[in-house]
Amino acid sequence: MxxxxxxxxxxxxxxxxxxxxxxxxxxxxxxxxxxxxxLRPGLDHVGEARPVQHVDARPRRDGEPRTYPAHWGPEGxxxxxxxxxxxxxxxxxxxPTAFGTSAGEPSGVWRRFFAYFLDRIIFGVPVTLAMLPFLHSWIDEFRDFIDEASTAASNGGQMPAFPDDLTSPPLALALALFVAGFVYDTLMTSLRGATLGKSALGIRVAPIEEGDPRSPQKLPMARSAVRALIKYVPDLMSLVAVLAGIAGLLQIAILLWALSNRLRQGLDDLAARSVVRRTR
Structure with a gap:
């Protein structure tokens, strides 16, 4: 190589x-x-005399065009x-040279946002469906708690305490979504250069040191894992009650950081030394 x-x-x-x-x-x-x-054409003949070409000055008949030397012509x-x-x-x-307007250039934020949204659906829906059998009892218990709280509120009674066993299933689902997103993004980025969502939006992840975009390179597995970890760390933060409130804001900040630099690198790209380029 x-x-x-x-x-x-x-x-x-x-x-x-x-x-x-x-x-x-x-x-x-x-x-x-x-x-x-x-070497510009003709520079090797600099200094040599060139034959003088004269305009045909003989009388012309009506409608007859005047002839000019071959090198004459309109500007441009x-x-x-x-x-x-x-x-x-x-x-x-x-x-066009604006970012996100042609193949090989850094992608704009909107393409990356919609690609991320598609990826969340692609791996999130199957994981949620797989977890449904374990969530049936939790849904019933949560519904009973809501009914009890509504009755107490309407009668002016004391609100019931939130049961501790109702917190475990949502935490398990959040952990499953984090693991699925991390594995999915790492493998797709390192093996294909793009997740399914990115491919659908016409973008890919490339190493920052990639020389010619027309000879695409894939991000190594280790750097793809670092990128995915930063990207899905808000899912991991949502497992902690104190941090759950800022997890969504951090997710937005990771993406919008791309607006602050010339190569449109998010925080995940800066950590993995990568850049998201357009493929079309």
């Missing part, structure tokens, strides 16, 4: 990592499609015009 070249620090023209005969423009984040030869025609030695891309060649 060839070693990935180190990415330049600042934007500019550098040796093309795929073609040694040309230069490629680095925009500070990704290699663009803008290329130019290392033919090859791309060069300004200060740098080729200027045509309008149809220009690509």
């Amino acid at each position: 060839t070693e990935q070249p180190h990415a330049p620090v600042s934007s500019g023209w550098y040796d093309d990592p795929r073609d040694a005969t040309q230069l490629r423009y680095w925009d500070g984040i990704l290699w663009t499609e803008r290329t130019m030869p290392k 025609s033919g090859e791309q015009q060069h300004r200060f030695g740098v080729p200027q891309p045509r309008a149809h060649d220009q690509r």
